Amino acid sequence: MQLMKYLPAVALLLAACSARQEVPTVPPVPEVAVATLALERLPLHSDLAGRVAAVRVSEVRPQVDGVIVQRYFEEGADVRAGQLLYRIDSASYAARQEQASAELALEKASLVNLRVIAERYVRLLDSHTVTQQDHDLAQANYQQGLARVRARAASLRAAEIDLQRTEVRAAIAGRIGRAEATEGALVSRAQQEPLARVQQLDPVYVDVVQSSQQMLALQRALRSGSIKPGARAVTLALEDGSQYAHAGELQFAEMQVDQQTGMVTLRARFPNPERLLVPGMYVRARVEHGIQPEAVMLPQQAVRLGEGERASALVVNAKGEVEPRQLVLAGAHQGRWAALSGVRAGERVIVEGGMKAAPGGRVNAVEWRDPARAAGAVQAGREG
Secondary structure (H helix, E strand, O other): OHHHHHHHHHHHHHHHHHHHHHOOOOOOOOEEEEOOEEEEEEEEEEEEEEEEEEEEEEOOOOOOOEEEEOOHHHHHHHEEOOOEEEEEOOOHHHHHHHHHHHHHHHHHHHHHEEEEHHHHHHHHHHHHOOOOHHHHHHOOOOOOOHHHHHHHHHHHHHHHHHHHOEEOOOOOEEEEEOOOOOOOOOOOEEEEEEEEEEEEEEEEEEEEEEEEHHHHHHHHHHHHHHOOOOOOEEEOOOOOOOOEOOOOOEEOOOOOOOOOEEEEEEEEEEOOOOOOOOOOOOEEEEEEEEEEEEEEEHHHOOOOOOHHEEEOEEEEEOOOEEEEEEEEEEEEEEEEEEEEEEOOOOEEEEEEEEHHOOOOOOOOEEEOOHHHHHHHHHHHHOOO
């Protein structure tokens, strides 16, 4: 009976506890570090991947058929334009040249007789000693003789050219590669493989690729005046990370976009006196596009790079909500990205904590401190 008296109180206590457990808990607002964007004067450049290419390439090929009797160059050496590289057996070509010369001499001798007859028939026609038909036939024979002489002269010239071509010479000055044929090899003017290759290595080209989207945005900015034209200077970083000592100059942009990659090829020209740059070498080129008097700079940590050089960032608006933005970048400078569009000065971009922020969600934004700038300020204070 005593236990039954306390049952209502116990039931009320359990109901109260259950009600408190069912109250939903509000998740805490995530904290993110943001950087407030400002306008800066900035030289705009892009770091682009590229390959070295020779300015001029000459494939050494035989222009006559025959057997190679001698090679005159050292593999990997520098050669002059017109330098003798190979000699092909010329005995048969010399015989053809002599034959063509003899045939020309024979036709010239025959022409003398035809010319005399033609001149005599002109005089005889005036005295009515020969008929008009005989006169015309003599003149026609003389003209045919002249044509045969010209034909034999052309055959002699062709034979002389073939004889000269038994000496295979360099078409350009440059560095020659390995020999693809040796003495005793039978070569033909119709063969696919060259005997060697000569490449001009000073100066050289560097071909780099840039997205068509970025190029279009830069062109529009240059036309509008928001970007001032630069010096079109290009610098190189080599495969081992070292800087190339000589600066280059941008030559042109290809007038066609690759349909598969959406990239445009840019070509720069570099001096190469030490022959350090070799065709096919991979390099990183820094291409200067111009000067942006008022550039919006973002920390690299705030930019998300996607496929095809697509870039985005997360912005915290005045309500404390997260907004995703698509960016068009103009290049990098001292660890930061320059944005042509997508963000404005005064806006706050998320630098740290972006994984906790969802688009449209609220965040607690705190100002981000740049470690590099903080370290620089400390170093400057110590020096002062």
